[in-house]
Structure formats: structure tokens, C-alpha cells
Amino acid sequence: MNKELSQYINEAKNVVIFTGAGISTESGIPDFRGPQGIWKTNTPIYFQDFISSEEVRLESWKRKFSGKDIIRKAKPNIGHLAVAEIINKHESAYLITQNVDNLHQDAGVPDNKITEIHGNASYASC
Template sequence: MFMTEPLTTSMARLKEMVDGADAIAGFTGAGISTESGVPDFRSPGSPWLQNKPIPFEAFLRSPEARREAWRRKFTMDDLYRGARPSRGHRALASLVASGQMPAVITQNIDGLHQASGIADEKIIELHGNGTYAVCLSCGRRHDLAQVRSRFEATGEAPDCDACGGIVKSATISFGQAMPELPMRKALKLTVSCDLFLVVGSSLVVYPAASLPLMAKESGARLVIVNRDPTPLDDAADLVIHEEIGPVLSAAVGETS
């Protein structure tokens, strides 16, 4: 249960838990990337409020919606084009490199875990990835730079060169089915880990937010490092409401 204690005590407990764990499941949300300059979804004044993702059914149904979706996508991309992995990203990368963290489960779509040095196969992306696009019909991967060049030249949402299908950012939109393979991988790691480390997630988006309690019920310790309170604070073994980078760097270290 969450109890207020001195930060130095909490930091010492976090380091002890990390050092003593055999299999850590990292679980990240927007908070780990805000320290890299990537805006989150819920803060007042967030640019996402002016550029909300288009719901999946509308994207499929309407060419106008697809055009607007791509316009919003590229507007947001421009806002954090120069983002680089934060100290928190690098700390998790060091845990993966050491073998203590088999994989990172993430709700983020920004590709910063890959940029921190973690291999694709050790990143479980529950909400997809915004750094490339895919054809919804044949699954062909499309380079975003080429998609943008065509969009800006014609003003039209691109179709797939291979099959003529609809091309979409490789993110999971509202109303789109969760990806089955990443969910299976996330569930497997969740029930087999001995420490479930939540980093920068508000824990309000389901089904992803159900994983911490599932880990706890399977016998893992639950740690939440997040600037703001979450609905699961009372269930956690340790909660630290501080900036992520300094906390993880001190408790874990970080890759260079």
C-alpha cells in the first residue's frame, strides 16, 4: 500500500528491489517521453488536444478523414522531431542489456525505446509505432518520409503501391483492435516477472492498465514511478512521485 516516506528511503527501496529481481517487466507510458520533449495526451494545453487522432472507423470510411489524419500526424511529428531518449529510457535500456529486464512493455508510439538501444524484439508495443506506416490490406511497411512527400505533393492520403489498399500510421487508433501478438507477449511477461516496474503511465487506458494488477496477483512486486498519482497507487509495493530520469538513473544507472 502506498505510504508517504522520505525520497531517500524510497530510492533505497527501489534500488534494493531492482537489484534483487531476477525478471523485471518494464511498463512505460507517456511520462518517460515527456522528459524527451514529447507531449503527453492529457496535460492542459497539450497539442494532442488540437490534433486528436482520428477514430479508426472514420479513417476507414472517409477519404476526408484520412487526409485530416495525415495532416494531424505530420503536425505532431514536427513538434517532437528532435526528441532523443531520456535518462529514463537509457536506464531501462541498461536493465535490458544486463538481462534483468527481458522486455519493455510500452504504450508509447515514439520509437524512443529503440533509439535508446533496445532491440525491436525486446520492445512490446501495445499501441503500435508512429515512426512508419503500414498497408491495412496487405501489411506492407511504408516509409513515412515517402508517405509525407506524396501527401504534400498531392494533398491526398496515400494508397499502397503494392495492392492499392489504405495506408495508415502503424499506431493503434481508437476503435482499432489491439494487436494480438504484442498482447500475448505482454501477458506472458506480466505473469512470469518478479518485479513489475511502471514508469510514466497514468494507468487509465485499458486493457494495458490491467497488467500491473495481473502481475501483482501473480506474485510480483509492483513499483510505480510517475510524477502524478495513479488509480493503482494503493495496490503498489512502492510509489515514487518524482521526475523519472533522476529516479531511475540513481536506482538503476543508464547506458551512455
């Protein structure tokens, strides 16, 4: 970690870290907007279509679970481990993430120090 950034973090009263898909790409999980991301390879499913069509709902759930094997096999990378170290080192540190892959927890971030804006794919079931 950059020495100056490390000093700021060590001297801070509170630390909040925000992460998104980019932190997990090194672990083999594609982001949503990259060349192989969901937004490039699938047409959107709109809420009104989801509500009105069983076929569309089935397609939506199929998509939701299609990445489960990728997520299950992924391991935390150096970024996740660095975030976990900061969170665990500072009592008032907290993590907010858009990621649904559970890699922050696998790296050692406790559940009470993380908010998952989009939920967590490891908790979803059908």
C-alpha cells in the same frame, strides 16, 4: 535509482517495465492528455467517419504525421537511459511501452526486448 528498488530489480528472476507518454514529456514530446495533448486540441476521428470520408482520412493522416518533426528531434532522457540500463543489465528483463517515439530504442533497448503496443511512428509512411 532508489536503493530498495534497485535491490528488488537485481534480485528479481524476471523484470517487466511498462512505460507511457509521461516518460517522453521530458524529451519535449507532449502527452495525449496534457494541456497541449491531442485529446485536448483535436476532436476525435471515429472509425466510421474515417472509413466513409476521404476528407476525414486525409485529416487523420495529417494528424498522424504532424508530430513527426517533434519526434525526430527528440532525444532520450534520463528515464529512457535508466530503462535501457535495466533492460540491458538483466537477461530476462523486458519492456512494454505505449510510446510511438522510438526513444527507448535510441537509448539502447534492443528491438527483441520491447513491445510497442501502439506501434512506432518512425516506421509509418504514406
